[in-house]
Amino acid sequence: MLLQVKLLITLLILAMSVSCSKEEYKIDSTETNINLLNDDWPGKAIAYSGYRVGHHPDSSIYPSQAEVLEDLKIIEKNWKIIRTYGADQHASDVLEIIKREKINIKVLLGIWLYAEPERINDNRLQITKGIELANKYKDIVIAVNVGNECQVHWSDHKVPNEKLISYIKEVKTKVNVPLTTADSWDYWADLSQSARLIEVVDFVAVHIYPIWGKVDIDKGMSATKEIYDSLKSVIPNKKIVITEAGWATYTEGELHVPKAGDELKQKRYYAELMKWSQENNVTIFWFEAFDEPWKGTGTEGYWGLFTEGRKAKRAMHKLYPKLIIDEPTSPSYK
Numbered sequence: 001m002l003l004q005v006k007l008l009i010t011l012l013i014l015a016m017s018v019s020c021s022k023e024e025y026k027i028d029s030t031e032t033n034i035n036l037l038n039d040d041w042p043g044k045a046i047a048y049s050g051y052r053v054g055h056h057p058d059s060s061i062y063p064s065q066a067e068v069l070e071d072l073k074i075i076e077k078n079w080k081i082i083r084t085y086g087a088d089q090h091a092s093d094v095l096e097i098i099k100r101e102k103i104n105i106k107v108l109l110g111i112w113l114y115a116e117p118e119r120i121n122d123n124r125l126q127i128t129k130g131i132e133l134a135n136k137y138k139d140i141v142i143a144v145n146v147g148n149e150c151q152v153h154w155s156d157h158k159v160p161n162e163k164l165i166s167y168i169k170e171v172k173t174k175v176n177v178p179l180t181t182a183d184s185w186d187y188w189a190d191l192s193q194s195a196r197l198i199e200v201v202d203f204v205a206v207h208i209y210p211i212w213g214k215v216d217i218d219k220g221m222s223a224t225k226e227i228y229d230s231l232k233s234v235i236p237n238k239k240i241v242i243t244e245a246g247w248a249t250y251t252e253g254e255l256h257v258p259k260a261g262d263e264l265k266q267k268r269y270y271a272e273l274m275k276w277s278q279e280n281n282v283t284i285f286w287f288e289a290f291d292e293p294w295k296g297t298g299t300e301g302y303w304g305l306f307t308e309g310r311k312a313k314r315a316m317h318k319l320y321p322k323l324i325i326d327e328p329t330s331p332s333y334k
Contacts, residue, residue: 034081034106036143037178037203037239041281043080044274045108047244047288050090052308056294062090065097072103074310075289078319080105083243083285085148086112087130095137106142108243108285109134113147113167115157123159127167134175143178145205145243146171151197152187161193165200178202182243185227189234204235207244207287216257217265220247221272228282245273246287249313249330252298259333261302267315270305302330 034042050063050071063071072094075082082105084091091109098105111130114122127146134141146168150159159167164181172179181197182205188194198204210223224245231240247269251261270286277284291304305316312323313330 034142035178036108036241036283039239039281041278042283044078044277045081045083045283045285046075046079046305047085047246047285048075048082048094048290049085049288049292050094050290051292051294052290053293057086057088057090060089062088062093065093068093069097069101070310071290072097072101072105074306074320074323076103076105081108081142081285082106082289083108083110083145085110087126087133088112091133092129095133095140098140099137105140107137107140108143108145109141110148111144111146111167111171113150113157113159113164115150116159116163123167127171131171131174134171134177138176141175141177143180143202144171144175145180145182147181147183149183149207150181151193152184161197165197168200180205180241180243182207185231189231191234198235198238201238203239203241204231205241205243206231208242209245211247211251211260212255214255214257214260216260217247217262217268220265220269221276224273225276242282242284244287245284246270246303248299248302249304250299250302250333256299261299261330263314263330266305266313270315297331 036042048071050068051057052063052067055061055063084094084107087110095107097103109130111126113126116123130144134144147159147164149155150157150164151161168179168181180201180203185206185208188204188206208224208227210220213223215223228242247266248261249263249266273284276282288303290306290310291302291308293301293308295301305313306323307313307329310323311325311329312320317324
């Protein structure tokens with residue numbers, strides 16, 4: 001009798017163990033099947049371009065696979081999704097390495113659109129390559145973004161609205177993931193310009209940057225929420241994803257308050273934005289992971305949470321203590 005009881009207990013323990021294992025597997029599996037159209041918070045997301053000193057996308061000088069792997073290992077520790085921008089060798093390397101190295105990151109794949117009609121042939125190459133990559137890496141690519149800031153009035157690479165719509169419709173017929181195009185919040189808010197495009201995309205991909213509107217850090221988060229809430233009221237029936245929001249650590253020019261860029265300000269905005277994002281199930285791609293020298297020595301070159309040399313700025317000190325250095329990680333003001 002005692003032996004039978006022991007055997008029964010053993011079988012119950014084994015059954016519970018198997019049940020727990022299956023349940024844990026289900027949870028893990030669900031977490032990796034990210035759908036940007038769901039209302040659930042998908043986890044932290046970040047914009048990624050791996051261009052270091054000497055690299056330039058317009059010259060087709062891309063990071064090496066070893067450099068990309070280093071970047072993805074850094075990113076994987078804290079983010080679940082990355083956004084890429086061009087359907088090129090860099091994007092191909094990123095996807096190949098994620099697949100080969102079994103890195104737990106999903107991708108919002110970008111298809112870059114240049115100004116038309118001047119570079120229509122380049123756009124055709126981007127469309128073709130983007131479709132190829134989305135289908136080759138179906139287990140990694142969770143959405144495709146066709147064009148980046150090519151509609152807003154200040155864009156230097158505008159594409160006619162009808163042409164952009166035709167590109168999106170074309171890609172939609174050839175891939176099996178949600179499609180969008182990314183642009184500034186003020187473009188989307190003007191329905192006289194954006195209404196047709198809103199109908200075509202699966203979700204609205206919006207960029208919000210209070211720092212560009214001469215807003216300093218004390219009102220940075222409140223300004224972000226006000227913009228988002230206003231867009232929700234204007235576009236009530238379409239999912240809105242913030243595909244770029246960030247705070248530079250150094251700024252130049254008249255489009256910011258004096259010394260708007262600062263590492264402590266970036267740290268504060270990152271913390272506030274991530275907290276609000278998770279509490280309100282708002283998907284946000286932080287802009288961006290690493291500083292990009294090819295963009296210049298002014299504001300555009302210092303949006304990263306990490307330097308070009310892959311060292312942690314202050315916002316990342318707690319999460320990446322091994323990447324902290326004693327030297328300054330952003331330029332100082334004169």
